[in-house]
Amino acid sequence: MQIDLNGDVGESFGAYEIGHDAALIPILTSANIACGFHAGDPGVMRATVALAREHGTVVGAHPGFPDLVGFGRREMKATPREVEDLVAYQIGALAAIAAAQGVRLAHVKPHGALYNMAARDVDLADAIARAIAAVDPSLALFGLPGSQSLEAAQRHKVRAVSEAFADRAYRRDGSLVPRNEPGAVIDDEQIVVTRAVAIARERMVIAADGTRIALDVQTICVHGDTPGAAVLASRIRKALNDAGVQVRAPV
Numbered sequence: 653m654q655i656d657l658n659g660d661v662g663e664s665f666g667a668y669e670i671g672h673d674a675a676l677i678p679i680l681t682s683a684n685i686a687c688g689f690h691a692g693d694p695g696v697m698r699a700t701v702a703l704a705r706e707h708g709t710v711v712g713a714h715p716g717f718p719d720l721v722g723f724g725r726r727e728m729k730a731t732p733r734e735v736e737d738l739v740a741y742q743i744g745a746l747a748a749i750a751a752a753q754g755v756r757l758a759h760v761k762p763h764g765a766l767y768n769m770a771a772r773d774v775d776l777a778d779a780i781a782r783a784i785a786a787v788d789p790s791l792a793l794f795g796l797p798g799s800q801s802l803e804a805a806q807r808h809k810v811r812a813v814s815e816a817f818a819d820r821a822y823r824r825d826g827s828l829v830p831r832n833e834p835g836a837v838i839d840d841e842q843i844v845v846t847r848a849v850a851i852a853r854e855r856m857v858i859a860a861d862g863t864r865i866a867l868d869v870q871t872i873c874v875h876g877d878t879p880g881a882a883v884l885a886s887r888i889r890k891a892l893n894d895a896g897v898q899v900r901a902p903v
Contacts, residue, residue, distance in 0.1 A: 654898040655852040656871035657889060658682035658794070658815070660714055660763065662700035663691035663723075663877060673700060675882035678707040679889055681901040682871065684761040684794070687742035690716030690724025697749045705755050710901040712794070715742035716763030723877075724764040725831060732779035735766070739783035747788070758901070759813060760784050761794035762801070768828065770801045777804035784810050792902060797867055798826055813902050816857065816869040818848035818888065819878065824863040835860060841884055848872055848888045852897045870902050 661677060662685035663670045670691065677683055683704045686692030692700075704711045715738065716724030730738070739762070747757050762770055762780060770776040777800035784791050785808045792811040795801030805812035819838045821829040829836040838844055851857055851867055859865050874885045892899050 653853065653896060654900055655869075655892060656681050656813075656902050657874065657885065657892075657899050658684055658712075658761070658871050659874045659876050659881070659885065660684045660686070660761075661876040662686045662696050662714070664696045665691055665693050665720065671876035672882045673703060673876060676874070676876055676885055677703050677709050679882060679885040680709050680874070681899055682710045682712060682759065684712050684714035684759075684763075685746055686714050686716070686763070687746045689718045689738065689742055690720065690722075690763050694745075694749065697746055698753070701746075701750050701753055701755055705753055710758045711746075711750055711755055712759035712761055712791075713743045713746045713757055714761055714763050715739045716766050719765075724766065727765045727769060730776075732775045735770075735776050736779040736783045739780050740787050743783065743787045743791070757788065757791060759792040759794055761815070767795070767801075768830075770804075771796050771799035771827065774800045774804065777801045778807070781805050781808040781810050784808070794871060796826065796828070797869060813871055814867075814869040815871045815873055816851045816867050817873050818851060819844045819875065819884075822857055822859045822865055824859045824861055824865065826865055826867075829860055837878075841880070841887060844884060845887050845891045849891050849895050849897070852892055853895055
């Protein structure tokens, strides 16, 4: 029994430091690095790749909408062609910075609003999968189980990796409760840790209305900008190990 532990990192920008990358990345098995649109910049990208390389953490691209002010969490109107272009652009930027350090990207995980919109919009999902297939078809795509994103990955012959969130509330249909709704983010560490173990061992999560939802997933996300993210990730990893779950990047 195994599971990947991924985190959204590299989200600082210029003089503004966001997240806890130095403490978090050594705990993760996969790092989703912001590519400069919703967060990050070339220097932050380079430093984050170097940190992941130092600790043997697998590197992936974390492309988002061009929305620094909203941290990529605001929905934007964009055509599928525009989404395909902005995703290809961001993957290419991080791939170049990683290649300069002898690191190869392993996956792509869309960020924030782009992730959630593509989960339900077939045209945006296809645009993201097309971009990945065109830039590097060996890259995996992270997405919600049963989402349009993972169905698009299959159509475009991109490896799909299903993802769960231990610290986010779910609706009974398997979608995430929007961040602007009460209770969307779970801040009780013990509850988050318990949910992570249940996701890994029982392949399920309890939705906000009490419904038991089956989640056949390969990776669990820890948000890098969450207060105390490194401590939480450490507790999750220890609990998974204690429960007999091997924590490793997707093969």
